Amino acid sequence: MMGRILRIELRRSAAVGVALLSLVVGTAMLLSYTEGFAGRWMQLAVSGRSMLMLLWPLALAGGAWLGRRDNRSRVDELFASTARPRWQRVLPTAGALAVTVVTAYILMFLIGAAWVVPTAGYFPIAAIVATAVGALSLIAAAWLGMAAGRAMPRLVTAPALAVAAVALLALLPDYLSVSAMVDGRPGPAALLLTPVYVGGLDDLQTIVARVNLTQTLWLAPLAATGLLLLGAVGRRAIALAVLPAVLGAAVAVPLMPTGGYDAAGAVDPKAAELVCDNDGWQICVTRAHAGLLPDVVGPARQALTMMAAKLPGAPSRAVETRQLDFWVRSRPAPTPALADTLVFDAPPIGRTGRADLADAQFLPALLQSAWRQDCGDEPEHRDVYLARTVAAAWLTNQPPVAEDWWEAGDRNRVDVAYQTLVGLPQAEQQRRMAAARDAALACRTDTLRSMLPKEIP
Incomplete structure (x- = not known):
């Protein structure tokens, strides 16, 4: 019935x-x-x-x-x-x-x-x-x-x-x-009483089981009350009908992690595992981005080839970084990069789940990554980014291309730095760029920033 x-x-x-x-x-x-x-x-x-x-x-x-x-x-x-x-x-x-x-x-x-x-x-x-x-x-x-x-x-x-x-x-x-x-x-932990998840979640993160469990302990009694x-x-x-919701909240809130949405996400070790293409220079991406590997292999191997031709001690493999995005506040300690490894950020993901390489920025970003190291949460000085642009241009033998974020005066400073670098003997160019890479791997940006002339007030 x-x-x-x-x-x-x-x-x-x-x-x-x-x-x-x-x-x-x-x-x-x-x-x-x-x-x-x-x-x-x-x-x-x-x-x-x-x-x-x-x-x-x-x-x-x-x-x-x-x-x-x-x-x-x-x-x-x-x-x-x-x-x-x-x-x-x-x-x-x-x-x-x-x-x-x-x-x-x-x-x-x-x-x-x-x-x-x-x-x-x-x-x-x-x-x-x-x-x-x-x-x-x-x-x-x-x-x-x-x-x-x-x-x-x-x-x-x-x-x-x-x-x-x-x-x-x-x-x-x-x-x-x-x-x-x-x-x-x-x-506040009570933020997690809401079923809506508005906190930023990195591709390598997952919602922790504790949060799912405590939300269930709250939502099931809430439904019973309704x-x-x-x-x-x-x-x-x-x-009496209100009692299940009251008891559910009394049980769930103390069990919820303090920190609200920031505490709801944690690194998923399986998602951070590497998936590699070993047919040539080894190229690896995280399992969460395995669908990007076919699109990443070509530009990554091109970048490694260009580095091997000019940069002493150039990296021989390229690996996607497993550090979380900059807006995730609960970040693990940075993992030092190895001298033989080029650590790069995954390219943007398009509507089909494949890499979006339409703006042709991925290869320059790969080249700049040779002088990059994840040294923690402190933001880097903008001169470091400008110097990396000069370093990447040195690998391509082409003058640096201006980017949208450049300010007035950056064009002249970058051009002067590039012309000064390429005007040196080849051996000196290689020595300076190798020293800048060694300093970057040691989390020192002074060598890289010294390439640029001082900013004119």
């Missing part, structure tokens, strides 16, 4: 409409920036979690619209006079809404997977777990919305809930994160 009512609800209620709206909005937003997850399963899962900033308010508002259906149809008193308990009447409707919003979320994930499957070289189980937590949060939102729609059967309830949810999920976490950063404090409120009759039942 219950299954038959559930099928009727799926066919005739607004649950399907809510799910279709969520699917269209979520998919449209997800596919508007496929470069953010193409070729990477974990980034797809995190992108799906960020879409909850819109999908959660939609599920909440859709639940509120569905929750006021009995009042809108003026059958409240009729149903209240029947012998069946209220929870038996609301369970099929709640089940139908839960099934549809979860299905829409999974379909959004599967549609996004079309941009991941062709080039992905690593599938972390954590991506499935993160997606499952997001789906659970939508059930909680839908059932809380239904309970609110039943308690306040007004036309304005659904849009008001949607606006409040957007403010809660978007504005409040940002305010708390920025306030903590300004004060030099870690973000369902119990929906079926509650009387003040005592309503008070």
Whole structure:
């Protein structure tokens, strides 16, 4: 009997409409920036979690619209006079809404997977777990919305809930994160009560299991509270219905790591493993970027060949850096580069999950990497970047090409440095560039910066 009512609800209620709206909005937003997850399963899962900033308010508002259906149809008193308990009447409707919003979320994930499957070289189980937590949060939102729609059967309830949810999920976490950063404090652990993941996650990171577990310990009781409120009759039942959410928060918050979103990400050792092409100069990328290897091999071997022709002690292999992006605050200690290894940053990833080499900047960046070392979080002086441009131009035997970030006067300083360098005897050029590379590997930039004339005030 219950299954038959559930099928009727799926066919005739607004649950399907809510799910279709969520699917269209979520998919449209997800596919508007496929470069953010193409070729990477974990980034797809995190992108799906960020879409909850819109999908959660939609599920909440859709639940509120569905929750006021009995009042809108003026059958409240009729149903209240029947012998069946209220929870038996609301369970099929709640089940139908839960099934549809979860299905829409999974379909959004599967549609996004079309941009991941062709080039992905690593599938972390954590991506499935993160997606499952997001789906659970939508059930909680839908059932809380239904309970609110039943308690306040007004036309304005659904849009008001949607606006409040957007403010809660978007504005409040940002305010708390920025306030903590300004004060030099870690973000509050309670930030992770929200299912939306707005923190930056590097391609080599994953959401830690502790965060997924504690969010589940909070979201499952929250969903139970929404369902119990929906079926509650009387003040005592309503008070008892709130108890699971209170207990869930009491258990989950102390277990959540301090630091908010920054503490939710950790390096995934499997994603950071190297995948190499040994057909010639050895070229390696991380497993998370395995789909980029065919595009990286050609330019990387070209760079190594150019270095071998002019630079004494030139590197004989090229390896993608396994340091996290500069905006990730919880960074591991830098790994010293070896003299025989060229450490480079992966090129930008295009919409298809392959390397985006359209701007022809990857080869110059590879050449500049011969004089680069990751020496920690301190930003380097801009003169170091200008000097690397001169060093890369020396390898190509072509004058340096101006870049967008150059300021007034940089063009003259770079040209003077380049002409001074190439005007020296060949042996002296090689000696200076080898010394600059040795200094860079030792995390000293003084030798490199000395190539440039002093800046004219």
